[in-house]
Amino acid sequence: MSQYEKYFEDTLSSHRTAFYLRDESPDSKKLMINLFNYMRNRGWMIDIDPYYLEHYKLLAKDNFLGIKGDLKFVAEKYRMGFKIEFFQEVNFKNRNGGKYDFDKLKLMPYLIRCSFLVELNHIKSFCATEGYEDRSEPPVKRKAFDNVMKKIKSCCHYKEGKELPEYDGLPKYNCTDKDGKQIRNGDVKYFRDNKGRLQRGTVYHNINNMWWIILHEYKYTNIAAFKLFDLDTAENRIRKYVEPSGHHNPKSRIIPPVEQYESWRKEVKKGGVIQRVELANSFLDYLYRIDWITHKYEFFIKDNGRLGMVELENKVWGGHKVFEKPQQIKLYSRRLPMSSTESSWIVALRNYVTSGKASLSSWFCKDSNGNGRTSHKWPEVREKAWKMAALAI
Structure with a gap:
């Protein structure tokens, strides 16, 4: 295997806490064992993930749990490398724990986040000394529009001009809003957040019936077409509307x-x-x-x-x-x-x-x-x- 095919990357550029290493040779398993020994010397307690021991014994040998104070990680060994993902359970939203939160980095308290960044740097330095290439993207704070355009153009379904307002290559059922109106790239549309509060932004098609919505200079989100609407009815103009539910x-x-x-x-x-x-x-x-x-x-x-x-x-x-x-x-x-x-x-x-x-x-x-x-x-x-x-x- 060539040197170029052995690499690692973090996900800080997308505000996530995962670390990936790719290597199709048997060296990756040996590297992970050596990395874990190095981390144990730094105060980590690392063992087989008890969840897999209880529920999926056949997979347990490839899944690990690490703990150092309030900072934790889960690791998984693949045939072509391994993945380490950090989390904490001091401040979390998901009722099943911080391991299942989407915004792991954002929810980390300040000191835990600093600890995570230190440990991530040690992991990257260790892998670099073993001859692996660092392909991590720098955590540059891009504007929301730039991020959305990058996601659209890097998608495997991208077609030339897909991001333009005059693009007509979408099926009707993927570009119709809540009230049956056609949605076009660059339109200003309204939607409601998970608390029913009125929000608005500029929309660009993502995939299927999902649309990127630029909320302001640095913030964007992803919303289904049937949740978008215009302020053309009394119900749509209500500032906060909670839909009836079970x-x-x-x-x-x-x-x-x-x-x-x-x-x-x-x-x-x-x-x-x-x-x-x-x-x-x-x-x-x-x-x-x-x-x-x-x-x-x-x-x-x-x-x-x-x-x-x-x-x-x-x-x-x-x-x-x-x-x-x-x-x-x-x-x-x-x-x-x-x-x-x-x-x-x-x-x-x-x-x-x-x-x-x-x-x-x-x-x-x-x-x-x-x-x-x-x-x-x-x-x-x-x-x-x-x-x-x-x-x-």
């Missing part, structure tokens, strides 16, 4: 008594398969009306007594198509012709109709999933599923 619906905290649920279950059982088909169809119609599914399906009993299903209409990609003749759906094929989310609903309801057992999953009605434009409907969906005995309490 968190705010009192029904999300109500669980019916066992006796009540048993009475619903017995009533459904008396009606047999015919009644369960009607209940399942009513449930699917409700999901379609609240836009949880984009195809309107119906179950029916075939002449041979087996369960069948047809598609009556759909709202795919923002359109609306009604079939003059219902389209037959192969209900028992290995892969249903629909999205995985819709397929999970259909398979669960199919099993409910045929067996009479509660077969729906309860994942969708947990408060932790109560975010999104129609999430406030989760408690109502759960209530309907309980009453038709398709969801166990």
